[in-house]
Structure formats: structure tokens, C-alpha cells
Amino acid sequence: MILGKKHYWLLQLFGWGCFFLWHIFGAWSVDRLNIPEERLIIIQRAAGFALLGLVMTHFLRIAILKMGVFNKKISVQIALILLLMLLTSFLTGIIELIVYKRLGLIIKAEKMIFNKSLLLMILNNALAWVIFFTPWSAIYFVYHYIIAAQKEQIDTLKLKSHIKELELKTIKTHINPHFIFNALNGIRAMVDENPQRARTAITELSNILRSSINIDKSETVPLTDELNIIKDYLALEQMRFEDRLVIEYEIDEKTTGQPVPPMMLQMLVENAIKHGISEEVNGGVVKLISEMDDHILVLTVENTGKLKEQQQGGGFGIKSILERLKLMYGDNADFEILQSSPNKVTARLKLPLIL
Known part of the structure; x- marks a missing residue:
């Protein structure tokens, strides 16, 4: 008062x-x-x-x-x-x-x-x-x-x-229009040859759009909800890349109920597709890892590719992540993105663990 x-x-x-x-x-x-x-x-x-x-x-x-x-x-x-x-x-x-x-x-x-x-x-x-x-x-x-x-x-x-x-x-207005365009094109191509997959793809796209609309209704969402949106996103991208995109998950079940900022992990996955897989002739792997380290929730996105300058803090996605982490957690959260091996980029989020 x-x-x-x-x-x-x-x-x-x-x-x-x-x-x-x-x-x-x-x-x-x-x-x-x-x-x-x-x-x-x-x-x-x-x-x-x-x-x-x-x-x-x-x-x-x-x-x-x-x-x-x-x-x-x-x-x-x-x-x-x-x-x-x-x-x-x-x-x-x-x-x-x-x-x-x-x-x-x-x-x-x-x-x-x-x-x-x-x-x-x-x-x-x-x-x-x-x-x-x-x-x-x-x-x-x-x-x-x-x-x-x-x-x-x-x-x-x-x-x-x-x-x-x-x-x-x-963030709500930043959904990649190219992703939506590609998804719709993929759905159109499947309407005749695989109607069931086309209907599933429409549901997946609908889930992503609904998530972006509801992003301002809560500061955090359970990790499992964020992963469901990411799975929908990757499923749609797999229509475009087919065998060029390999998806791997390494999710600790103990982390799935932990609260995370909505669409933050999804932005890292989108970043991995845009600057990694799409730049590789033979495609590559996108791997999601969640684990607990002491009292820290560690979320990692690994992708095949080379780290580019805009991925190191100059692009909208990375800037948005850094600013949101600062607002929500102060100095208690951390983010890094690095070239972890000659042909692998690693983005890692560290969030305070809610016990």
C-alpha cells in the first residue's frame, strides 16, 4: 500500500x-x-x-x-x-x-x-x-x-x-509465415493421397495456432504441454523434410510437470530447423533433452548444423528468450547456445526447479 x-x-x-x-x-x-x-x-x-x-x-x-x-x-x-x-x-x-x-x-x-x-x-x-x-x-x-x-x-x-x-x-505475431505456408502446402498435397494424415496435420496446425493465441493467459505452462505443441510442430515440419529430419526425445519423466515459459522451447526448436536442418543438404537430427541438475531444470535442443551469428543473440528469437528469462527469473535462469561439436549446435535453458 x-x-x-x-x-x-x-x-x-x-x-x-x-x-x-x-x-x-x-x-x-x-x-x-x-x-x-x-x-x-x-x-x-x-x-x-x-x-x-x-x-x-x-x-x-x-x-x-x-x-x-x-x-x-x-x-x-x-x-x-x-x-x-x-x-x-x-x-x-x-x-x-x-x-x-x-x-x-x-x-x-x-x-x-x-x-x-x-x-x-x-x-x-x-x-x-x-x-x-x-x-x-x-x-x-x-x-x-x-x-x-x-x-x-x-x-x-x-x-x-x-x-x-x-x-x-x-511473440504471438511472430509465428513464422513460411512455416504456415509450407504446412498448408503439405496438407494440400496429402488431401488426396493420404486424407487421414491431412486431417491429423490440420489438427496439429490448429493446436500450434491456438497455443500462440493463448500465450498471454499464463506466465508458465507444464513442460508436457509445451512438448505436445513441439511434437505437433515437428510432425508438420517432417511432412516437408521427410527422411531429412530425424527427431529424438530424451525426456526425464520427473520434469514433465515442471512449469516453463510458453513457446520458449518451441522457439529453440524452430531455430534449430530454420538455421540447422534446412541449411543441411542431407538434413539432420533434432534432439530434445530434459533433465534435472540439482535444483535446476535443464532443457536442451541439439541440432545438426553450424552456429550462425544471428543465433548468438542478434535474432528475434534469441533476444526474446533472453529478455523473458530476465523478466521472469532475474539472475536465477540461464541460456546458452554454442557449437558443441564440429557439426552440432546445442541450445540450453536452465530454469529454477519448482519442487
Whole structure:
């Protein structure tokens, strides 16, 4: 919950209300309230003191904000707040003296000082206000930074949410149009010679498109759901590559229920097909591996081929993966892509394991 104007006024009223009660209690504890001629004056003075303190500290706050004190260096902030606090104390001392004199709220002890020196009376009042305004200024200084910290935290969360929303929308629109074109062409070719396979292919394509539409409904999906989409994707690609594409799975059953970011692994598989298998005359192998390593879920995609520059961070897919991992896991996740052997590229995701 962020502190705002409502909380500021509640704190102001509570603080100066406590001061009023403390003032009355102090007068009562030294029998000042038992002096009939001073009893009403003391109560009125306590109320006036609290009201004047409330009004003047609010004007002090306005001055601090109008001058943009909190936009300056910390040393300048402290110096300006001290200067404004002293000026406010002096001004409040003068206002207090004028009001009390006009309303006849000056008690006997003060009349003696007032008759001797008006300046001494003003300085005496100003010093009293300095004693009260100093802790108020310190509290407000801390109060401001609490608000600023909370606002910054909320703004950061909103920004992350906005970035994530844009990222997911971008991913949704990034389904490779060439893949859809090739899949539809493959389905059309099968309609007559293998109607059953054509119907299955339409279902597989439908599953992939549905998955892309629903990607922003949850941050993660079970690994088994992600693998089902990948199997549909690879089945459609196999229509195009036929014997040139060999698919292998090495899936640890203990990992299938683990949550993973939707379509992240699928993007790595698409990357393996696009930059690996399609570039090889004789095709090659795409292998998916999932395993647990201590408290880390390790997802690996291996493919036949050579690592290209756009696969090392320059392409949309890799950039998207890195940004999403940073947003979702901070420094607790890792991604690497490397030429693991002369003719094999390995992409590896490491995600925190949910026990």
C-alpha cells in the first residue's frame, strides 16, 4: 500500500493531536490547570499551538515541494530543509506572538519578558518551534523517501508488466509465415493421397495456432504441454523434410510437470530447423533433452548444423528468450547456445526447479 495525501493528513492530525494532549497533560501535571485565571488560556493556547503547528508545517511542506528540494543532491536537500525549517520557526514565532497578544492569551510569566524585550520574546517562541519542527522535518524527510521508494517500485512493476505484455504480443505475431505456408502446402498435397494424415496435420496446425493465441493467459505452462505443441510442430515440419529430419526425445519423466515459459522451447526448436536442418543438404537430427541438475531444470535442443551469428543473440528469437528469462527469473535462469561439436549446435535453458 503506497502512502499518499490521505495518509499524510492522517499523520498530521494524529501527530499534532497528540501534541495537544501532551501539552494539556504537561500543564495538568504541574497544577497549571488548577489556576482558574490560566486554565482556559492554557487550553486555548494548546489548541492554538497544535493548529498553528499543523498549518505552518503544511506550508513548510509546500515550500519544500515548490522549490524541488528532493530533486537536488542529498547534502543540498538537508541544508535547504534546515534553512526552511529555521525560517518557518521564526515566522511561526512572530505569528504566535501576534495572535496570542490580540486574543489575550499571554500568561503572566510571558508578559514580563514581553515588556522587557519584544525581540527576546520572538526568539524565545522561535526556539520553541525549532524544537518541534526539527523532528517534524526529519520525519517528513523519511516519509518522502518511503513514498518515493514505493512509487518507484510500483512504476518498475508496471514497466515490467508492460514490457512483458508487449513481448508476448510480439511473440504471438511472430509465428513464422513460411512455416504456415509450407504446412498448408503439405496438407494440400496429402488431401488426396493420404486424407487421414491431412486431417491429423490440420489438427496439429490448429493446436500450434491456438497455443500462440493463448500465450498471454499464463506466465508458465507444464513442460508436457509445451512438448505436445513441439511434437505437433515437428510432425508438420517432417511432412516437408521427410527422411531429412530425424527427431529424438530424451525426456526425464520427473520434469514433465515442471512449469516453463510458453513457446520458449518451441522457439529453440524452430531455430534449430530454420538455421540447422534446412541449411543441411542431407538434413539432420533434432534432439530434445530434459533433465534435472540439482535444483535446476535443464532443457536442451541439439541440432545438426553450424552456429550462425544471428543465433548468438542478434535474432528475434534469441533476444526474446533472453529478455523473458530476465523478466521472469532475474539472475536465477540461464541460456546458452554454442557449437558443441564440429557439426552440432546445442541450445540450453536452465530454469529454477519448482519442487
